[in-house]
Amino acid sequence: MRENNWDIVITGGTLVTMNAGMEIIEDAFVGIKNGIITAAGKRGDQKNANDPAKETIEASGCIVMPGLVNTHTHLPMVCFRGMADDLPLMEWLTKNIWPAEKRFVSKKMVYDGATLAMAEMILSGTTTFCDGYFFEDSIAEAVSAAGMRAVVGQGFADFIMQDESAIEKTMVSARRFIKRWLPRAPLITPALFCHSPYTCSPSTLVPVKEAAREAGILYLIHLLENRDEAGTILNRYGKKPVQHLLDLGILDEQTVAVHCNWLTKEDIAVFADLGVKVSHNPESSMKLAAGVAPVPEMLRQGITVGIGTDGCASNNDLDMFREMDTTAKIHKVTSLNPTIMSAETVLKMSTIGGARTLGMDKLIGSVEIGKKADVILMDMNQPHLTPLYNCYSQLVYAARGADVKTSIINGRIVMKDRKLLTIDPQAAMENVRRIAADIIHQKMP
């Protein structure tokens, strides 16, 4: 008997590789062994196509593609989905979200929320995400259980850590968090997340960046989400936000700035020069009326931009397919230029571009030999996906999360034919419904 050559083979279907040549391969074959893609090409060209496989996935009628990378989430905020909508950003934050967080965020809420959020993400094609919240240790545990790939960012914000001893305590726990997850969980990469320049003073921003630099991990920060932020920072520190962060030594290739709706051309040049990455969250910023990020200009200047959904309270979903559709459309209409953001560009931003944003483009973001096996199958045999002229157009403008049929992360099948294999969705929903019932009850006693 021959050695078992494949853990998983995917045969047939159209492979949208998202590799450097943007190859699209009809009647494809993808072979996976030990979590790695060991074959990716035309089925007819594979010598070992008929070697035994532990699992064979028939993909005819499907598009086979890299799993999507969601570059910005706050998973536990699923617990606040739809709790407060149609409000101004600052009222939404200061009167609804922050008080609810102060009162209801706990290790258990974070774990349960993250689990439900991951169910939603797997069901809609995301295989890797980058999260920033509190109690990230619990999130990392939930991620481990669900088998997703994640950058997990421990959050810092002065309104939570109100004195120096609290900051010191948080720093100690952040270092413990890094030490715990960095060396031993292949799917989890710890990161540090300062909420924003207006909620973190330099005495928080700087030591957190130093800790991130020391550990060689990502530093995440919300930046210029709202138009008022520039004025706030100017009043407080006598300079604009990007200059402020630049002077504090925060900006480098390991920094991911989130939103960046009000970045000026000069700010973009600074980012391009220093290699700062950007996470673009169009739906959240539309819903909060925060603004539209100048992404076409960022791309023109060579900045790496990934797409993110943001937390569920401001979106209100984690569906990267919807986010792609919106990304293409919002930039076309705000520029009145329909050629400024193509479907292909958008799909790059949510696969290989997202991977690059998180410093993971050597590992994931495309389906090619040697990369980690993060692969999804899209069921294209559906009325709303017929006919099929152009894969990029169809995936961005017509497909949606519910069309994801099967998902593989790191060579493990986490969803097959829409059935989740690592999360019990009914239990996850029940747990979050209980949290929501508490919130409703305690808000309106």
Next chain:
Amino acid sequence: MRENNWDIVITGGTLVTMNAGMEIIEDAFVGIKNGIITAAGKRGDQKNANDPAKETIEASGCIVMPGLVNTHTHLPMVCFRGMADDLPLMEWLTKNIWPAEKRFVSKKMVYDGATLAMAEMILSGTTTFCDGYFFEDSIAEAVSAAGMRAVVGQGFADFIMQDESAIEKTMVSARRFIKRWLPRAPLITPALFCHSPYTCSPSTLVPVKEAAREAGILYLIHLLENRDEAGTILNRYGKKPVQHLLDLGILDEQTVAVHCNWLTKEDIAVFADLGVKVSHNPESSMKLAAGVAPVPEMLRQGITVGIGTDGCASNNDLDMFREMDTTAKIHKVTSLNPTIMSAETVLKMSTIGGARTLGMDKLIGSVEIGKKADVILMDMNQPHLTPLYNCYSQLVYAARGADVKTSIINGRIVMKDRKLLTIDPQAAMENVRRIAADIIHQKMP
């Protein structure tokens, strides 16, 4: 044995009525007899709840609500979905869509395209739509077969009818079309559709309006989709488009103006004064970079506005749930005011408001006693719809077409548990794939 009291009963679930009081009823009961809603209220309050029913639909865990009204479509354009994207409006129209239409539009293409489009629409919660295209006789036949409710608008455009005899011939066939469908098909209402002021000369616009007025039916027209249209009409006729149509006697309560992206405040006042209705198609206008309609100002001035998806070539789907989400978000961000367009307002526009746009608000658009039974069930027991604080928010910002479980049109179940009962989706897809194969083959010989 007692008389059979109900054709269909829907028991349990949360009823989002969209009636004048915007009632939301938990643990509801909806009874249907002879195509009419004959009961709608709390389950516990129904004396006849246990009378026999031919069909009982268990709705616990669901939202029960009126079917969505898509106020602007060109169904056969599903055949062009994804054929040409990311192009300027005029290049897209004149170099891609119009040549393809000239070459490939036929009775059969129209019938097959409409059938696939209706499969997609039923699967995503639409029960009524308003279409404008050519060969609408074939569309009406397809609508009859599928059992949807529709306003079917026979199209006029000078680039197709190039001489007077052609216009006369089209008028004759339009009158025959009205005569055929007006008196005898309860679900089909004929209408007349002039493509636009820039593609129809006054000698087309005026007699078509006269024919519509004579028959007492709707008159549909694209208006100010693109910024350039105002200049084009000003150059040609010495006045702006709305003044041009006003002077031609086109504008009245039976006119539905589609897009209206560049309507001025003064134009809006004219529309409000005359009762002209508006169909708002945000995703199409975003994708084509055509503009954002001033809908908040229209609503402020009391204009009736419905939502539409437009044709599939410019969207690229017919999912009204996505369209609702985008409607709320695009107006928030362009005004930088998150309170300007609430989820509730948007849901009204796609149910009762859409019905009012089409002159059907006495018949449909809400779930209340005496109205036609156009009802959908949304499966809310899903990760991306959990938890549930607010029905309007959840339906607009988190739900999507794929969450529609069951659909009833005029008291007939057209989809049950996601299975279409009046259309064979595989056959519909195969037919359109053949048309697309011809287009690909003949485009690139």
